[in-house]
Amino acid sequence: xxxxxxxxxxxxxxxxxxxxxxxxxxxxxxxxxxxxxxxxxxxxxxxxxxxxxxxxxxxxxxxxxxxxxxxxxxxxxxxxxxxxxxxxxxxxxxxxxxxxxxxxxxxxxxxxxxxxxxxxxxxxxxxxxxxxxxxxxxxxxxxxxxxxxxxxxxxxxxxxxxxxxxxxxxxxxxxxxxxxxxxxxxxxxxxxxxxxxxxxxxxxxxxxxxxxxxxxxxxxxxxxxxxxxxxxxxxxxxxxxxxxxxxxxxxxxxxxxxxxxxxxxxxxxxxxxxxxxxxxxxxxxxxxxxxxxxxxxxxxxxxxxxxxxxxxxxxxxxxxxxxxxxxxxxxxxxxxxxxxxxxxxxxxxxxxxxxxxxxxxxxxxxxxxxxxxxxxxxxxxxxxxxxxxxxxxxxxxxxxxxxxxxxxxxxxxxxxxxxxxxxxxxxxxxxxxxxxxxxxxxxxxxxxxxxxxxxxxxxx
Ligand SMILES: Cc1cc2nc3c(=O)[nH]c(=O)nc-3n(C[C@H](O)[C@H](O)[C@H](O)COP(=O)(O)OP(=O)(O)OC[C@H]3O[C@@H](n4cnc5c(N)ncnc54)[C@H](O)[C@@H]3O)c2cc1C
Numbered sequence: 001x002x003x004x005x006x007x008x009x010x011x012x013x014x015x016x017x018x019x020x021x022x023x024x025x026x027x028x029x030x031x032x033x034x035x036x037x038x039x040x041x042x043x044x045x046x047x048x049x050x051x052x053x054x055x056x057x058x059x060x061x062x063x064x065x066x067x068x069x070x071x072x073x074x075x076x077x078x079x080x081x082x083x084x085x086x087x088x089x090x091x092x093x094x095x096x097x098x099x100x101x102x103x104x105x106x107x108x109x110x111x112x113x114x115x116x117x118x119x120x121x122x123x124x125x126x127x128x129x130x131x132x133x134x135x136x137x138x139x140x141x142x143x144x145x146x147x148x149x150x151x152x153x154x155x156x157x158x159x160x161x162x163x164x165x166x167x168x169x170x171x172x173x174x175x176x177x178x179x180x181x182x183x184x185x186x187x188x189x190x191x192x193x194x195x196x197x198x199x200x201x202x203x204x205x206x207x208x209x210x211x212x213x214x215x216x217x218x219x220x221x222x223x224x225x226x227x228x229x230x231x232x233x234x235x236x237x238x239x240x241x242x243x244x245x246x247x248x249x250x251x252x253x254x255x256x257x258x259x260x261x262x263x264x265x266x267x268x269x270x271x272x273x274x275x276x277x278x279x280x281x282x283x284x285x286x287x288x289x290x291x292x293x294x295x296x297x298x299x300x301x302x303x304x305x306x307x308x309x310x311x312x313x314x315x316x317x318x319x320x321x322x323x324x325x326x327x328x329x330x331x332x333x334x335x336x337x338x339x340x341x342x343x344x345x346x347x348x349x350x351x352x353x354x355x356x357x358x359x360x361x362x363x364x365x366x367x368x369x370x371x372x373x374x375x376x377x378x379x380x381x382x383x384x385x386x387x388x389x390x391x392x393x394x395x396x397x398x399x400x401x402x403x404x405x406x407x408x409x410x411x412x413x414x415x416x417x418x419x420x421x422x423x424x425x426x427x428x429x430x431x432x433x434x435x436x437x438x439x440x441x442x443x444x445x446x447x448x449x450x451x452x453x454x455x456x457x458x459x460x
Contacts, residue, residue: 003081003100008035010077013337014095014104016085016273018045018068021305021326022110023393028334030075033341037104039097041084043068046133047392049323050401052173054136055143056180057188057416058408061133063400066393085111088275090301096275106300108333109287113268113306113321116284122243123168127264130173134421139263141421146260147193148419157258161247163201164259168241168249169266170207171214172358175224177263178205179360182231187412203233204257206249208240208266213358213366215320219374220358220366227360227376241266268321270307282309286318291348293333304329310349323391324354359384362409 005012011034015022018040029036044065053059072078083097088107095102115131117124128139143165150162165181167174181203189198205212205228211221212228212235228235239251248256270286280288280296286309288296293308295301303309305326309318319325329349336346357380359365365380375383385405392398 003083003097003102005037005079005081005102006035010035011105011341012037012103013106013108014039014102015108015110016040016095017110017112017305017307018042018080019048019110019112019305019326020323021112021330022108023068023071024327024330025108025110025304025334026072026078027075028331029337030077032077032334032338034077034337035079036075036077037079037081037102038068038072039081039083039085039095039102040068041082042132043080043082044133045071045393047397048131049388050392051130051133051136052177052180054133054416055130055139055177056184057140058180059401059404060416061137063397063404064392065133066397071393085273088273088301090275090298093300104300106337107302109273109295109301109303109307110305110326110330111271111273111307114271114285115264116267116269117264118267120241120243122245123241123262123264126244127168127262129264130177131268137421140417141419143261144417144419147189147196150196151193158247159196160200160202161258162260163196163198164204164257165201165261165263166204166206166249166257166259167263167265168206169264170205170209170212170235170237171265172356174205174207174263174265175212175228175358175360177265178203178228178233179231179364182228182233183361183412185232188417192417204236204259205233206236206239206241206251206257208238210237212237216356216358216366217368217372217374220368220376223366223376224358224360227364231361231364268306270309272307276301282318284309292336292346293329293349302333304333315351319351322356325351328352357384357387362412 013034014037015026016039018038022038023045026036026038044067047064050064054061068080083099085095085097087096093104115129129135146162150159153159167178185198185201213221213224242250244262247260248258249262250256269284272281272285272287282288287303287307289303289308289310293302293304295303306321311318328351332349339346353370355369357367363378363381365384366376367380367383368374389398389402392401
């Protein structure tokens with residue numbers, strides 16, 4: 001298949017992934033004398049930090065995703081192909097994708113991350129993850145489907161399992177989703193399910209470490225824990241999920257929590273693409289890069305964002321998988337490409353930490369600022385809303401999100417509870433049509449299209 005990219009005499013920079021990193025890099029190259037080709041398996045940019053709000057009915061999916069072609073309308077050096085990259089053939093400076101081969105002069109891998117189930121197969125098969133828009137819509141449908149089932153269930157133990165939710169992972173995603181579920185339990189579900197005794201619905205947050213919000217300050221950890229407890233969340237610290245079978249999440253051979261709704265937010269691995277030399281892919285599937293984000297041992301392949309494993313003295317375990325890191329690496333790489341074209345020396349990546357934050361619920365959020373400054377409560381909540389609103393792509397999304405938040409604030413309602421993607425748990429599929437297990441398999445079951453021998457690669 002021909003990808004029909006125009007032939008050009010300018011260097012072609014191919015970027016895999018239009019997440020935070022790929023998007024910023026392609027934008028910052030708008031004025032560079034290069035051809036920018038972005039490849040993503042979705043035709044939209046997904047604002048992952050607000051996925052949990054889609055999963056809990058607070059926001060519609062369209063307000064946190066934005067069409068890639070619309071973002072770049074009017075950028076003449078930009079070309080987009082919706083495709084799944086299957087392999088890098090770096091000897092031929094070519095990508096193998098499901099729509100054909102694409103040649104590059106410089107390649108930037110910005111493929112983000114995948115959920116890490118730590119080899120717990122029963123959990124991988126049966127838990128719900130929250131990494132993509134379809135994941136979030138599935139999760140919302142699945143929760144409401146189980147409430148419909150609970151109405152019909154005569155066995156009280158099973159009925160409670162259908163209503164209970166267990167969230168594994170006490171990082172920002174786990175904390176945020178627990179807070180949102182607690183608000184649903186208080187404000188939304190009693191209106192919709194007056195026949196169910198919602199006092200029976202338990203929400204558990206299971207964390208293997210000794211605190212929630214591990215990477216944040218002690219202030220943020222204690223305050224978030226107190227908020228969650230006020231909202232009726234049961235927090236199980238130093239507890240490792242071991243397996244999930246027959247509606248039971250086991251955390252030892254005999255001890256378990258009963259639930260049909262297990263949400264896995266316990267970790268991610270890099271989404272390294274196939275075809276890179278084994279030695280450049282770290283254990284956590286991030287790609288080892290040097291201080292200019294160039295893949296170790298390579299001349300023209302770079303990795304930025306979550307997938308990049310940039311280890312420095314300051315960050316011996318690599319930079320955190322956060323949107324600001326992805327954005328700043330993209331900005332630095334765009335500047336370095338311009339320096340490269342101008343024959344100037346390249347500059348190493350330096351991270352400017354603007355702080356971190358997490359929201360637990362209405363008027364409850366925690367914010368850590370550089371310089372050991374922290375705050376929470378209403379001011380923290382307002383700060384969280386403002387920063388997330390400003391970072392959303394597109395005026396429409398900002399406006400729709402602001403209106404949705406204002407309505408929910410004043411009405412205490414989350415309007416979106418349609419079951420629009422009904423599915424059986426064991427058939428739980430992501431946007432690529434693969435099950436959780438297939439998605440995270442180390443060897444993809446993909447068969448790259450075999451190009452005809454001696455096939456000419458015209459412009460791509
Ligand atoms: C639920 C959730 C909440 C989060 N909350 C926060 C937060 O509050 N604050 C914060 O700073 N960070 C947060 N993060 C982390 C943040 O979203 C990531 O750090 C950020 O998205 C990384 O950007 P990226 O560009 O590296 O990857 P991504 O944004 O993940 O983008 C990767 C892109 O690559 C595409 N892609 C991947 N593989 C292929 C392939 N083989 N072929 C074609 N396309 C491919 C994907 O479709 C995707 O568009 C959160 C993440 C999640 C999942």
